Amino acid sequence: MTPVLDVDRLLDELTVAEKASLTSGSSFWYTAPVERLGIPAIMVSDGPHGLRAQPRESDHVGLAGSLPATCFPTASAIASSWNPGLLHRIGQALAQEARACNLSVILGPGINMKRSPLCGRNFEYFSEDPFLAGELAVGIVDGIQSRGVGTSVKHYAANNQETDRLRVDAQVDERTLREIYLPAFERVVRAAQPWTIMCAYNKVNGRSASENTWLLSTVLREEFGFEGLIVSDWGAVYRRVPALLAGLDLEMPPALGRSPEAVVAAVESGEVPTEVLDARVRKVLELVAKGMPVLDLEESFDEDTHHALAREAAAESVVLLKNDGLLPLAPDAGIAVIGEFARTPRFQGAGSSQVTPTRVDVLLDELREVYGEVPFAAGYGIGETGGDAALREEAEQVARAAGTVIMVIGLPGADESEGFDRTHMNLPANQLAALRAVAAANPDVVVVLVNGSTVILGEVTAHAKALVEAWLGGQAAGGGIADVLTGAVNPSGRLAESVPHRMEDNSAHLNFPGDSQVVRYGEGLFIGYRGYDRGRQDVAFPFGFGLSYTSFGLSDLKVLVRGSVTEGNLEATVTVTVSNTGGVAGAEVVQVYVDDVESSVTRPVRELKGFAKVHLAAGASREVSIELDRRAFAFWSARHSDWVVEAGEFVIAVGHHSRDLPLTATVRIEAPSLAAPLTRDSTLQEWMSDPAGRQLVEEEVENGQPAAVLQDELLSVIGTMPMSTLANFGGMSLDHDALDRIAEAWRQPRRAS
Ligand code: BGC
Numbered sequence: 001m002t003p004v005l006d007v008d009r010l011l012d013e014l015t016v017a018e019k020a021s022l023t024s025g026s027s028f029w030y031t032a033p034v035e036r037l038g039i040p041a042i043m044v045s046d047g048p049h050g051l052r053a054q055p056r057e058s059d060h061v062g063l064a065g066s067l068p069a070t071c072f073p074t075a076s077a078i079a080s081s082w083n084p085g086l087l088h089r090i091g092q093a094l095a096q097e098a099r100a101c102n103l104s105v106i107l108g109p110g111i112n113m114k115r116s117p118l119c120g121r122n123f124e125y126f127s128e129d130p131f132l133a134g135e136l137a138v139g140i141v142d143g144i145q146s147r148g149v150g151t152s153v154k155h156y157a158a159n160n161q162e163t164d165r166l167r168v169d170a171q172v173d174e175r176t177l178r179e180i181y182l183p184a185f186e187r188v189v190r191a192a193q194p195w196t197i198m199c200a201y202n203k204v205n206g207r208s209a210s211e212n213t214w215l216l217s218t219v220l221r222e223e224f225g226f227e228g229l230i231v232s233d234w235g236a237v238y239r240r241v242p243a244l245l246a247g248l249d250l251e252m253p254p255a256l257g258r259s260p261e262a263v264v265a266a267v268e269s270g271e272v273p274t275e276v277l278d279a280r281v282r283k284v285l286e287l288v289a290k291g292m293p294v295l296d297l298e299e300s301f302d303e304d305t306h307h308a309l310a311r312e313a314a315a316e317s318v319v320l321l322k323n324d325g326l327l328p329l330a331p332d333a334g335i336a337v338i339g340e341f342a343r344t345p346r347f348q349g350a351g352s353s354q355v356t357p358t359r360v361d362v363l364l365d366e367l368r369e370v371y372g373e374v375p376f377a378a379g380y381g382i383g384e385t386g387g388d389a390a391l392r393e394e395a396e397q398v399a400r401a402a403g404t405v406i407m408v409i410g411l412p413g414a415d416e417s418e419g420f421d422r423t424h425m426n427l428p429a430n431q432l433a434a435l436r437a438v439a440a441a442n443p444d445v446v447v448v449l450v451n452g453s454t455v456i457l458g459e460v461t462a463h464a465k466a467l468v469e470a471w472l473g474g475q476a477a478g479g480g481i482a483d484v485l486t487g488a489v490n491p492s493g494r495l496a497e498s499v500p501h502r503m504e505d506n507s508a509h510l511n512f513p514g515d516s517q518v519v520r521y522g523e524g525l526f527i528g529y530r531g532y533d534r535g536r537q538d539v540a541f542p543f544g545f546g547l548s549y550t551s552f553g554l555s556d557l558k559v560l561v562r563g564s565v566t567e568g569n570l571e572a573t574v575t576v577t578v579s580n581t582g583g584v585a586g587a588e589v590v591q592v593y594v595d596d597v598e599s600s601v602t603r604p605v606r607e608l609k610g611f612a613k614v615h616l617a618a619g620a621s622r623e624v625s626i627e628l629d630r631r632a633f634a635f636w637s638a639r640h641s642d643w644v645v646e647a648g649e650f651v652i653a654v655g656h657h658s659r660d661l662p663l664t665a666t667v668r669i670e671a672p673s674l675a676a677p678l679t680r681d682s683t684l685q686e687w688m689s690d691p692a693g694r695q696l697v698e699e700e701v702e703n704g705q706p707a708a709v710l711q712d713e714l715l716s717v718i719g720t721m722p723m724s725t726l727a728n729f730g731g732m733s734l735d736h737d738a739l740d741r742i743a744e745a746w747r748q749p750r751r752a753s
Contacts, residue, residue: 005289010037011278019281020263023244024254028058028234031250031288042291044152044231044252048108048124049074049348049474050355051094053101058253060234060352069097070306070475071348071355075110076452077317077471079126079496080546082589083613084139086313091143093309096301098149104291105150105195108353111137111184114453114497115160115527116508118422123349123452123472127496128528129543130180131608134187141192150195150291153188155233157181157215158521159200162421163513166235169203172521177204178636178643179525182219189224195287196229199248201236208243210236216247229283234352241266245276249283303358307476311361314473314480319493320547321457322467326404326446328487328549334403336375337364338395338438339431340382341450342408347477349452351418361478363408363448370486375402379434383412388430392437399441406485407438409460410450421513425456425503432459439463448481454499457540469493487549492587492613494546494657498529498539505539507531529658530604544591544608544657550582550618552656554590557663559652565630565645565671572628576654576663580616587615591655592626594633597666598648600674603635606653606661628652633669640674647671678746680739684726685719687742692749696742701734 014022018034026032026041033041046052051069058064072078072090081087098106110121114128126133141151158170158181172181188194197220200209209215210232220226231250237243240251240259244266251259266272320327329335342364348355368374379395380388399405409431416422426432436459439445447464449455452472461467468491470481483489500506507523508531514520526534529543556577563569574592592610596603609632612624633650634643649668655661678686678693687693718726723743727736 007285020260024251024259028253042104044105046107047353071357073317073474074123074472080493081316087139088143091140095144095147095149107152116512117454120162120421130183134184137188138191152196152198153194154198155200161513166201175636211242211246213246229287249280311476311479314477315483315489319469320491324465326466336402338379339408340378357475363478366482380430396441399438405445408448490549490586498543499541533605542659548586550586552588553579559665570630574626579621593653595651680724681722
């Protein structure tokens with residue numbers, strides 16, 4: 001896009017004070033204008049699944065009102081669609097709504113990893129898997145930006161809990177950051193160049209994200225190639241000058257009367273070089289240039305069309321977890337609806353992402369539209385304790401008289417929100433008591449769940465013949481859920497997060513949410529399914545799981561590996577045939593996992609590296625191809641400070657979800673050895689696992705006392721000792737002279753090559 005501002009000229013003409021003012025906003029939602037030079041203020045606003053535009057009011061927790069906007073499904077919900085194309089379309093709609101209120105940058109999406117199911121803000125995040133989160137983020141960012149509106153991908157980085165979120169120090173080893181917490185950001189930066197990235201509130205390894213030079217400048221700018229602007233989360237700048245120096249371009253909201261003055265003083269004292277301030281101002285001006293065309297628009301959006309898209313998205317977000325034949329509902333099912341949430345919908349979460357919806361679908365009304373008069377009982381109160389016995393009794397009566405019961409239960413708003421974490425994963429006791437009573441009165445119960453984060457489902461699954469996870473599906477959730485129940489839409493959602501049997505099964509449990517302002521990511525790489533798989537733990541519903549009203553078959557797996565590690569162009573194409581083997585049209589999500597069989601480092605059992613959502617008519621088949629790049633095989637090597645692919649076998653597993661992978665192919669990848677050079681201080685095992693090294697040791701030892709050192713048994717006991725230590729021990733014919741000889745001999749051929 002041609003910048004409307006001449007950035008270079010402006011940088012020449014702006015005074016230091018004006019430049020400093022530009023690096024903070026002018027108010028809660030606006031950048032700073034410089035009227036003298038024709039630099040306007042542009043507006044930014046939440047949020048990820050619907051606009052929270054507050055042209056006159058301001059708060060960051062959604063307490064004050066905002067302009068009516070379409071509330072699309074929250075991130076937990078929409079991630080279950082596994083459909084970046086759908087996110088792209090939602091992005092375009094969000095952008096249109098932004099254009100209609102002259103808003104230049106939407107503060108979203110949130111792409112933090114779901115490290116623990118307890119994070120209060122999980123409903124605003126996509127997944128426990130970085131690959132899936134990255135692909136979905138690309139979809140929505142591309143969608144929004146294709147309509148000339150910017151995004152702010154947040155919260156960079158390691159913001160995976162709400163407890164003490166402004167102060168907590170997330171202590172994460174680099175490999176875990178690189179493989180789990182940063183890849184979604186990396187992917188979206190490389191593929192979609194968001195206009196802005198929002199830094200997190202928390203510290204990462206001892207440094208506030210806003211002051212973290214390594215995160216902001218080294219990794220985000222230099223390595224990932226981020227070209228846009230880095231903005232603070234609202235209030236995440238604790239020390240203005242260190243933040244500016246670390247790479248933060250824009251402080252929001254501004255600390256007026258403090259920040260600009262501090263920046264001017266730091267430039268005058270030489271603490272901040274002029275080029276650094278100019279680099280930050282350049283990013284602000286480039287953002288304003290991209291965002292200012294929106295200021296003059298006189299556009300609107302069509303509420304009906306957007307509501308229809310929200311309904312389609314809500315239906316595609318639904319994950320069918322169990323179905324003993326009750327769904328789709330038969331026309332003569334004789335349904336009754338139970339559950340306050342069917343009448344008083346919970347469709348979004350609280351905090352900065354809270355939208356003032358243009359309208360709200362009510363599931364009960366939607367079902368009545370289809371089935372005529374439908375009996376209803378509340379069954380429980382939301383967040384109340386009194387009156388439950390009477391409500392239960394009424395529900396029992398309604399259930400007894402019904403053919404099939406649709407029972408809606410879920411988490412009350414007070415249970416999960418921005419600002420705090422959950423302390424348990426249970427559904428409210430009064431709702432479970434109501435479910436027990438209803439199921440005793442009528443076993444034909446379909447349970448519909450409304451919740452932003454996963455809940456413990458053991459008892460629910462036992463009492464439900466069909467179980468529908470509907471998440472917080474946005475303002476049209478009522479309609480979308482009805483579409484799935486009636487069969488107007490065949491569910492195609494798949495879990496973007498595992499559902500454990502117990503909260504304690506989750507790998508982060510021992511270290512969540514930390515204490516004394518520190519949280520140690522002790523489980524390392526093993527969050528979500530990576531943890532359950534490594535611990536060989538049974539889960540209630542695995543990552544990637546979801547049923548359909550039809551069935552799918554997979555066949556003819558082929559994996560074609562191209563290029564090479566040495567040339568840096570390793571790639572693979574995974575081809576598989578998907579068949580709809582049931583009686584109705586539907587969509588399967590083909591999932592590709594990679595397992596590095598031979599590895600010198602501990603790796604997850606398998607990791608999602610590709611997927612494709614395939615729509616098929618009943619009886620139809622299609623061949624799909626999924627591309628894997630080099631990264632699909634690589635791990636972050638702490639020793640090499642780089643991504644490396646090791647030689648050896650990799651299993652490519654293809655299937656329906658992370659624990660149902662019927663097709664596998666083993667490929668062998670050739671790659672240069674990553675072993676460190678052998679020296680006097682290498683261990684006996686390291687010497688023995690290198691063919692040339694082994695030969696040298698054997699020759700040397702055979703000259704002396706053959707048996708001793710090389711017996712397997714002894715090797716396993718002393719094998720981890722450095723050779724130099726063994727040489728001290730004597731008696732093994734490996735004295736220091738012998739060691740010098742073999743170390744030199746091992747180096748010789750390498751020196752020559
Ligand atoms: C949240 C951000 C949000 C900002 C502005 C902060 O408290 O963490 O996600 O965009 O407020 O409302």
